[in-house]
Amino acid sequence: MTINCKGQLIDLSTPKVMGILNVTPDSFYDGGRYVSDKSILAQVEKMMVEGASFIDIGGQSSKPNAAFVSVDEELSRMVPVVDAIVKNFPQALLSIDTFHSxxxxxxxxxGAAIINDISAGSLDPNMMETVARLQVPFIMMHMKGTPQTMKQLAxxxxxxxxxxxxxxxxxxxxRQLGINDLIVDPGFGxxxxxxxxxxxxxxxELFQLLELPVLAGISRKSMIYKTLETSAxxxxxxxxxxxxxxxxxxxSILRVHDVKEAMECVTLWEAMQS
Known part of the structure; x- marks a missing residue:
């Protein structure tokens, strides 16, 4: 099972790790941590050295009741970050966490390579047509409503x-639009x-019936810290x-804040499999 990222075939038969880079002031765990070019590039380098195959950049928090961010504001957060990473790490495969086409x-x-949409195209009617035109991998997450309303729809x-x-x-x-590379995310939380x-x-494992790669985004979420009565x-x-x-x-993909530890999970899992 492979996906095509900027002409490079990525084999997902071996699980991959996607590092999270939130360039927002209000994300639930690392909001406001990566705002300067220096801190952003240092974190990208750290995640790549630790083994991340992808870097997922988000310019809008999707935690429950997060403030809505306009297209222009999101662009002002995201574009300089993408440009800086592409310039300094041209080999990086960047995923763009957005629901704005x-x-x-x-x-x-x-220069980014993947689109990661928490609404799978539901919040912007032009998103799927945009992905089809660009012919890039599309991560489709399950969510009902919006981050502002989803808690009431569970x-x-x-x-x-x-x-x-x-x-x-x-x-x-x-598929009707001609999108080739699809990844599904059940949308934990x-x-x-x-x-x-x-x-x-x-x-x-039931999602294997879709015959598509599955992304798990569990990292530091409330299902963990509330169950353990601790914090993110x-x-x-x-x-x-x-x-x-x-x-x-x-x-097939673990989306995480902590790449080193996730790579250790993958390495040990692979060792057990072999």
Missing amino acids: KVAATCIEN HYEDLVKEVMFYFSQKVFQA FAKTIAHNFELLQKL EHALNGTSVLNTLALAKGA
Whole structure:
């Protein structure tokens, strides 16, 4: 199973790690930490040295009730960061975490490689057509509503069945438009309770039925720190445990704040498999 990133085929039969780079003031764990070029480039270099295959850049927090950021504001946050990373690390494969098609297109045109949309095209009617035109990999996440409304929408008759149906519709729409490389993200924490999150993880292997790579974004989330009665700052060990379980359930990509520890999970998992 491969995806094409800027002409480079990335083999996902060996799980890969995606490092998170939030250039926002209000992200739930690292908001405001990476604002200067120096701090951003240092973090990118650190993640790449530690083994990240992808760097996922976000210019808008998607935590519950996060403030909405306009297209122009998101562009002003994202474009200089993309330009600086491409200039200093031209080999980096950058993923753009946005639901705005204009932000996605501009960043891809400036050297990014992947579009990661928490709404799978639902919040911008031009997103899927933009991805099809650009012919880049598209990460489609499951979410109901928006970050501002999703907590009130965490109701399901059959969680996994409903998420699978959502993806079947999105995959059909994407294929009709000619999008080749698709990745699905069940959306841990998005319009889901802690119990929902653990049910998704428990049944994650069912998403293999889609015959697409699965991304697991569990890193330092509330399903970990609330269960352990701690905080996001103290949720690294719990993150490693659940990342390992996600690998055992078939995840192809781990999206994480802590690349070194996630790579250790992958290395140990691969050693056990062989």
